[in-house]
Amino acid sequence: MTNGTDENKDRTDGDHVDRLRRQWARELPDLDTEPMTILGRAFRLTNLVRPSIEETFAGFGLDRGEFDVIATLRRSGPPYRLTPTEMYSSLMISSGGLTHRLDRLEKAGLIRREKALHDGRSVLVALTEAGKTLAEEAFRADMASEARFLQALDGQEREALAGLLGKLIAGIEIELAPARRET
Template sequence: MTKRINENEDDAKGDHVDRRRRQWARELPDLDTEPMAILGRAFRLSNLVRPSIEATFAGFGLDRGEFDVIATLRRAGRPYRLTPTEIYSSLMISSGGLTHRLDRLEKAGLVRREKSSSDGRSVLVALTETGVARAEEAFRMDMANESRFLQVLDRQEREALADLLRKLITGIENETERSEEQTPD
């Protein structure tokens, strides 16, 4: 009984990932769980902030995927128009997934599909004035919301963390690209 109480006290120290690592160390002491210290925390962080981000977008009548579409168009700059291929490539989603989002956004009056002036077979997706305003308002609110989460870190810590995450992500992206290049078709 005493051992169980001490383990529970020990489990209370640190964060969620520390507790999971201690549990694995007890069960598989030969296994190095260091990747959990970083990647596990990244996953946990994403899960913790996702509900708040989704609630922000819901307040603007959008789900996360719909916001991603109008944000992609808004970031593209004037005239806030892209081909569907440019949008789904940027978002790394299927063309079918984009079609459903575009249907909902068009119905809401946030985007419109236009024939391309340079290629009559091609379609462009353009933000409406309402879409531009909604994208900007939702993004401003999202950034204010996300900034709240970061207040526990000072500016120097935020910059250092951003630099380290950039380095990690770039390394993973490069490794993924190399692996894809080496995979036969």
């Protein structure tokens, strides 16, 4: 166990990832841990903010997955309807996982399932007015919460970081695309 002085010293010597890298450098000095400076921090960042994001959605009676469904419908634009296939492709979840979420959201009156006009066997998922309102309110609260986490960076730093992360993600998506097509 460390005392408060040790914790303060560690904070002035960098962040959590810097501490991990120093430990690995001591144990495996021949290993380049530079990838941790980005991917380790991205993982750490996600773990740090996830509870706050989940708490925000819980305040609206939603879990993260339920919010993702109504947000996907809301950002699709009028008439706020998508096929289940369009939804689970966008959400990157299984059709079974989506069905479970849709059942809960329909029971709550936030979405409804409608027969497609062009094909009576097909179903469309439509956002209700209550779902539209809740999606907007929850998203506004989430963005306000997330903005507080970014206060350590000024506008130019946020723009630069967002651009670099976008470039990194695009490169990773290109590299992983052949593997996804094979599965």
